[in-house]
Amino acid sequence: MGREIGAGRASPSMIRRSAxxxxxxxxxxxxxxLHSHLRWAGFFFVLPAxxxxxxxxxxxxxxxxxxxxxxxxxxxxxxxxxLENYKLLWENPLxxxxxxxxxxxxxxxxxxxxxxxxxxxxxxNRRMPGRAVIRLAYFFPIAMSQIVxxxxxxxxxxxxxxxxxxxxxxxxGRINWLSMEESALPALIAIGIWRGIPLFGVIYLAGLQAIxxxxxxxxxxxxxxxxxxxxxxxxxxxxxxxxxxxxxxxLSAVKVFLNPLVMTEGGPNGTTRVLPYFIYExxxxxxxxxxxxxxxxVLFVFLFxxxxxxxxxxxxxxxx
Amino acid sequence: xxxxxxxxxxxxxxxVVAVKEVNLTIHDGEFVVLLGPSGCGKTTTLRMIAGLxxxxxxxxxxxxxxxxxxxxRDRDIAMVFQNYALYPxxxxxxxxxxxxxxxxxxxxxxxRRVKSAAGILGIExxxxxxxxxxxxxxxxxxALGRAIVRDxxxxxxxxxxxxxxxxxxxQTRVELLKLHQHLAATSVYVTHDQVEAMTMGDRIVVMxxxxxxxxxxxxxxxxxxxxxxxxxxxxxxxxxxLSATVRAEExxxxxxxxxxxxxxxxxxSGGLEGREGGEVVFGIRPEDMRLDAEGGIDGTVEIxxxxxxxIFLDLSVGGASLTARVESSVRMSQGERVRLRPxxxxxxxxxxxxxxxxx
Amino acid sequence: xxxxxxxxxxxxxxxxLTVGGVVVMLLPYFWMVSSSxxxxxxxxxxxxxxxxxxxxxxNYPNALSKGAFGVYFxxxxxxxxxxxxxxxxFCTLAGYGLAKFRFRHRELCFRLILSTLMLPLEIVLVPxxxxxxxxxxVNTYGGLIAPLAVDAxxxxxxxxxxxxxxxxxxEAARMDGCSEFGIFWxxxxxxxxxxxxxxxxxxxxxxxxxxxWPFIVATTDDLKTFPLGLAQMEGIDSAAYHEIxxxxxxxxxxxxxxxxxxxRAFVRGITLTGLKE
Numbered sequence: 001m002g003r004e005i006g007a008g009r010a011s012p013s014m015i016r017r018s019a020x021x022x023x024x025x026x027x028x029x030x031x032x033x034l035h036s037h038l039r040w041a042g043f044f045f046v047l048p049a050x051x052x053x054x055x056x057x058x059x060x061x062x063x064x065x066x067x068x069x070x071x072x073x074x075x076x077x078x079x080x081x082x083l084e085n086y087k088l089l090w091e092n093p094l095x096x097x098x099x100x101x102x103x104x105x106x107x108x109x110x111x112x113x114x115x116x117x118x119x120x121x122x123x124x125n126r127r128m129p130g131r132a133v134i135r136l137a138y139f140f141p142i143a144m145s146q147i148v149x150x151x152x153x154x155x156x157x158x159x160x161x162x163x164x165x166x167x168x169x170x171x172x173g174r175i176n177w178l179s180m181e182e183s184a185l186p187a188l189i190a191i192g193i194w195r196g197i198p199l200f201g202v203i204y205l206a207g208l209q210a211i212x213x214x215x216x217x218x219x220x221x222x223x224x225x226x227x228x229x230x231x232x233x234x235x236x237x238x239x240x241x242x243x244x245x246x247x248x249x250x251l252s253a254v255k256v257f258l259n260p261l262v263m264t265e266g267g268p269n270g271t272t273r274v275l276p277y278f279i280y281e282x283x284x285x286x287x288x289x290x291x292x293x294x295x296x297x298v299l300f301v302f303l304f305x306x307x308x309x310x311x312x313x314x315x316x317x318x319x320x
Numbered sequence: 321x322x323x324x325x326x327x328x329x330x331x332x333x334x335x336v337v338a339v340k341e342v343n344l345t346i347h348d349g350e351f352v353v354l355l356g357p358s359g360c361g362k363t364t365t366l367r368m369i370a371g372l373x374x375x376x377x378x379x380x381x382x383x384x385x386x387x388x389x390x391x392x393r394d395r396d397i398a399m400v401f402q403n404y405a406l407y408p409x410x411x412x413x414x415x416x417x418x419x420x421x422x423x424x425x426x427x428x429x430x431x432r433r434v435k436s437a438a439g440i441l442g443i444e445x446x447x448x449x450x451x452x453x454x455x456x457x458x459x460x461x462x463a464l465g466r467a468i469v470r471d472x473x474x475x476x477x478x479x480x481x482x483x484x485x486x487x488x489x490x491q492t493r494v495e496l497l498k499l500h501q502h503l504a505a506t507s508v509y510v511t512h513d514q515v516e517a518m519t520m521g522d523r524i525v526v527m528x529x530x531x532x533x534x535x536x537x538x539x540x541x542x543x544x545x546x547x548x549x550x551x552x553x554x555x556x557x558x559x560x561x562l563s564a565t566v567r568a569e570e571x572x573x574x575x576x577x578x579x580x581x582x583x584x585x586x587x588x589s590g591g592l593e594g595r596e597g598g599e600v601v602f603g604i605r606p607e608d609m610r611l612d613a614e615g616g617i618d619g620t621v622e623i624x625x626x627x628x629x630x631i632f633l634d635l636s637v638g639g640a641s642l643t644a645r646v647e648s649s650v651r652m653s654q655g656e657r658v659r660l661r662p663x664x665x666x667x668x669x670x671x672x673x674x675x676x677x678x679x
Numbered sequence: 680x681x682x683x684x685x686x687x688x689x690x691x692x693x694x695x696l697t698v699g700g701v702v703v704m705l706l707p708y709f710w711m712v713s714s715s716x717x718x719x720x721x722x723x724x725x726x727x728x729x730x731x732x733x734x735x736x737x738n739y740p741n742a743l744s745k746g747a748f749g750v751y752f753x754x755x756x757x758x759x760x761x762x763x764x765x766x767x768x769f770c771t772l773a774g775y776g777l778a779k780f781r782f783r784h785r786e787l788c789f790r791l792i793l794s795t796l797m798l799p800l801e802i803v804l805v806p807x808x809x810x811x812x813x814x815x816x817v818n819t820y821g822g823l824i825a826p827l828a829v830d831a832x833x834x835x836x837x838x839x840x841x842x843x844x845x846x847x848x849x850e851a852a853r854m855d856g857c858s859e860f861g862i863f864w865x866x867x868x869x870x871x872x873x874x875x876x877x878x879x880x881x882x883x884x885x886x887x888x889x890x891x892w893p894f895i896v897a898t899t900d901d902l903k904t905f906p907l908g909l910a911q912m913e914g915i916d917s918a919a920y921h922e923i924x925x926x927x928x929x930x931x932x933x934x935x936x937x938x939x940x941x942x943r944a945f946v947r948g949i950t951l952t953g954l955k956e
Contacts, residue, residue: 035374037859038780038781038859039780039781039782039783040782041776041780041859042776042777042779042780042781042782042785043776043780043782043788044776045772045773045775045776045780045863046772046773046776046777046785046788046792048768048769048772048773048829049769049770049772049773049792049829049834050773050788050791050792052769052828052829053791053792053795053829053831055810056807056810056825056826056829057795057798057803058791058795058798059806059810060798060803060806060807060809060810061798061803061806063806063809063810064803064805064806067805067806067809120700123693123696123697123700126693128694128697134697134701136942137701137704137705138700138701138704139938139942139945140704140705140935140938141704141705141708142880142884142938142945143880143884143934143935143937143938144708144884144931144934144935145884145887145888145906145930145931145934146888146890146906147888147890147905147906147909147910147927147930148711148927148930148931150910151711151909151913151923151924151926151927152707152708152710152711152924152927153707154913155710155711155714155920155923155924156707156710158723158920160723162706162707162710162727165727194703194704197704198704202945247796248796248832251796251797251799254799254801255799255800255801255802257801257890257891258890258891258906261890261910262910262913276801276802276804276891279801279802279804279805280804280891280895283804283805283808284808284895289805289809292804292805293805293806296802296803296804296805296806299802300797300798300802303797303802304797307797370850370854371854372850372853372854391853392850392853392854393853393854393855393856393857395854397854398854399850399851399854401847401850401851402847403845403847405845405847405848405850405851407848407851407852407866407870408870409869409870418852418855418857419854419855419856422855422856422857422861423856466851466855470855
C-alpha cells in the first residue's frame with residue numbers, strides 16, 4: 001500500500017508528458033492568447049478543490065474497492081481473498097440487519113422532513129406579526145451541534161425525562177425509549193426529523209421566495225383558490241428545490257452515526273446499528289478493514305443507485 | 321492618437337457566424353456608430369475591440385499595433401457597459417479610481433483625475449455614495465466617469481442609453497455629444513436605435529447578420545442607402561416598399577404596379593437600363609411624397625395618425641400598405657381617396673432578388 | 680359573515696401551529712439550560728420547575744473539571760476554524776471557476792465535485808483513514824483538518840451564488856487592469872458575502888460538531904475535540920445529567936454565537952442561491 005502516494009520520484013519526461021496531457025484536457029486546441037489564459041485561470045481556480053477531492057474522496061474510494069478484495073487488519077500485510085469479504089457480508093445476519101436499519105432510518109427521517117419542512121417554509125413565508133423573530137426562533141436550532149442534540153435527547157428520553165413527563169399528562173405510561181427494541185429506532189428517527197426540519201425549511205423558504213409574485217397574482221385573477229395555487233403554481237415552480245431537498249435529506253440521513261453511538265451503542269439488539277456504525281465497528285473495533293471496505297462499497301452502490309433514480313425522476317419532472 | 325483598424329474580422333460561435341470579414345477604419349477622434357438589429361454582430365465586434373471576446377480570424381490594430389493577443393487591460397481602451405457594471409461594493413469615487421489604482425497611478429494623480437472627471441460630468445457631490453443609491457442617469461455618468469479618468473485612446477460604448485427612460489435618453493445623448501467634442505477621443509458606439517445613430521455618429525456602420533451593409537455619414541446613409549436592408553432599417557416611419565414593373569414608354573422610364581405609376585427623370589433611370597419589363601422593388605420614404613391630384617400614386621386612407629407636427633397617413637395602394645407624411649394642416653377623413661406625387665429625386669428602386677440598390 | 684369567521688378561525692389555528700412549532704423546536708434547549716442550573720436530584724423533580732429555587736452555577740466548574748475541557752474546546756475551535764477557512768477559500772475559488780469561466784470539461788469537473796456528495800466520510804471512513812495514515816497525519820491537527828477542508832455542497836453553494844454576479848463586472852475589472860486573481864479578491868468576494876456567511880456558518884457548525892472523524896483519527900487525549908470529551912465524560916458519569924447539560928450549554932455557545940453573527944447573511948445566502956439551474 002502506500003506506494004501510490006508521495007512515493008517514487010516523477011521523472012522530467014513524465015512531468016512534461018502529463019503537462020501536455022493536462023493542456024489538451026483543459027484548453028483543447030486553443031491558441032496561446034488571453035482567452036486560452038482565461039481557460040487556464042478558470043481551471044486553476046477549480047484545481048485546488050479538485051486535487052483535494054481526488055486525494056480524500058476518489059482515491060480512497062478506489063482504495064476501498066481494492067481493499068474490499070483483501071483481508072487486512074492494519075498490522076499484518078493485506079492478503080488477497082477475492083470476493084471473500086462480500087461473501088462474509090452476505091452471510092452475516094448483522095449486516096442484513098444493519099442494512100435494513102439504515103434504510104428504515106433514511107426514509108423514516110427524510111420523508112417526514114420533506115413535508116414538515118415545506119409546511120414550515122409555507123408558514124414562515126406568510127405575513128404575520130413578529131415574523132422575523134419567529135423565523136429566528138425556527139432557524140436557531142440549525143446552529144446546534146450534533147453532540148449537544150444527542151446529549152439533550154438522551155436526557156429527554158430518560159424514563160424520568162421531559163418526553164415521558166409530557167406524555168404522562170396525556171395518560172401514557174413511562175417508557176424507557178432507548179432501551180426497548182420497538183422504540184429505540186423510532187426515537188432516533190424522531191430526533192433526525194426534528195433536527196433536519198429547520199435547515200430544509202430555510203432551503204424551501206429560499207425556493208418559495210424565488211417564485212415571482214406575478215405567477216400567484218395571475219393565478220388569483222384566473223380564479224384559482226389557495227389549494228389550486230399551491231398545486232399548480234407553487235409545487236411546479238418549487239420542483240428543483242424539492243428535488244434538491246430530497247437528495248440532500250437522504251444523503252444526510254444515511255450518514256447518521258453519532259446518535260446511535262452515544263445514545264444506544266447500536267442497540268438494543270442491533271436495532272439501531274446503522275450501516276456507518278456497522279462499518280465503523282467492523283473496521284475499527286474488530287479491525288476487519290477489508291470487510292468494512294466491502295460494506296462501504298455496498299453502501300456506496302446503494303446510494304449511487306438511489307441518486308441515479310432521483311436524477312432520472314428529476315429529469316422526467318422537466319428539471320435539469 | 322487612436323486609429324482603429326479592423327481587418328477581415330471574423331467571429332464564429334461554433335456553427336453560428338456572428339461577425340463575418342468586417343473591414344473598417346475608424347479615424348482618430350472620430351465618433352463611429354455600429355447600428356443594426358439585435359444579433360447583427362455589432363456588440364460582438366465591439367467586444368472583440370475591447371478584448372473581451374476571442375477573435376476567430378482577422379486582425380484588430382490600434383495605431384498600427386496588432387491587438388489580437390493583447391490583454392484588455394493593456395489595450396488603452398475604456399468601455400461603458402450597457403448595465404454600467406459599477407462595482408456595487410465601492411463608492412463612486414472608488415469605482416472611478418479603480419482602473420487607475422490597478423495601474424499603480426500615483427494617489428495624488430488619481431485624486432486629481434477623478435475630481436476633474438467628476439467636475440466635467442457634474443457628479444462631484446455623488447463621489448461618496450454607492451451605486452445602489454444612485455438613479456439610472458447618475459449611474460450612467462459614473463460609468464462614463466470611470467472611462468474618462470483612464471484617458472484612453474478609444475472609448476467603447478455598448479448601448480449605454482438603453483436603460484434610461486425616453487426623456488433622459490435624449491438629454492444624455494446631447495451631453496454625450498458635448499463630451500465627445502470636449503474630449504475629441506476616438507469613440508465606437510453600439511446601438512440598435514437609429515435616432516441615436518443618426519444624431520451622434522460622424523459615421524454610421526450598418527450591420528446585418530454579421531456583415532457590414534454600409535458605412536457612411538448619417539445623411540448619406542439615409543439618402544443613398546446601399547441596399548434595401550439599410551433603406552428599410554434607417555428612417556422612421558420606415559421606407560415604403562412596393563413591388564413594381566419597369567416600363568419604358570416614349571423614351572421615359574416608369575415604375576408601375578397596382579395603384580401607382582411613377583415616372584422617373586432621365587438622369588436617375590440609368591440604374592434600370594436593360595430591366596424594362598422586369599420586376600423591381602419601388603422604395604419611397606413617407607416624407608418624400610406630397611398630396612397632388614395629378615400624382616402617380618392612388619391610395620385610400622385607412623388610418624390617420626396625427627403626431628402634432630405632422631400627420632401620418634396609412635394608405636392602401638392596390639392592396640399593399642403605404643405610409644405617407646403630410647402637413648398637419650391637411651384635413652382628411654377615413655376612406656377618402658387621395659393621390660400622392662413622389663419626389664422624383666428621392667425615388668429608390670432595389671433588385672428584388674439581391675436587395676441591391678438600383679437607383 | 681360565516682366566511683369571515685372561518686377565515687379568522689383558520690388564522691388563529693395557523694398562529695397556534697406556528698407558536699406550537701416554536702415550542703417543539705426550542706423546548707429541549709430550554710430544558711437543557713434549565714437542567715444545567717439544577718442539582719443532580721432536582722433535574723427529575725415533578726412538576727418541572729423551569730427556574731430552580733437556587734441556581735447551581737457550580738455545575739459548570741464541576742463539569743469542566745471532569746476532563747481536559749480546556750484542551751477539548753481549544754481543539755474544537757482549531758478544527759472548526761481551520762475547516763471553515765479551508766472551505767471558504769477552496770469552495771469559493773472552485774465555485775468562481777465553475778461559474779464564470781469556460782474551459783473544456785468544466786461540466787465534468789462540476790459533476791465530479793458534486794458526485795462526492797455521495798462519498799461522505801462515513802462511507803469512505805476506512806480508506807480515508809488509511810490515506811491519512813500513509814500521509815503520516817494520524818494524531819495531528821493536519822489529519823483532523825485536511826480531509827474536511829473541501830466540501831462539495833460548499834462548492835455548489837458558491838457556484839450558484841457567484842453565477843448571479845453580472846459578467847460585466849468581471850469584464851469591467853479586466854479592462855480596468857485587474858489580474859484574474861485580483862478580480863476574484865476585489866470583485867467576486869465582496870459581492871458574494873451572504874453566501875460566504877452561509878458557508879461559514881454551515882462549515883463551522885458541521886466541524887465544531889465533528890465527531891466521527893476525530894473519533895477515528897485522534898486517539899490521544901490532547902487532540903480530542905469537545906464532542907469527544909463530552910461523550911467520554913458522559914460514558915464515565917452518565918447519571919450526572921445536570922453536569923452533562925452544563926457542558927452541552929457550553930458546547931452550544933460558540934455555534935449559537937456564530938449563528939447570531941451570521942444569521943442574516945445565512946438566510947440571505949441560502950435565498951440568493953435560489954437553486955436555479
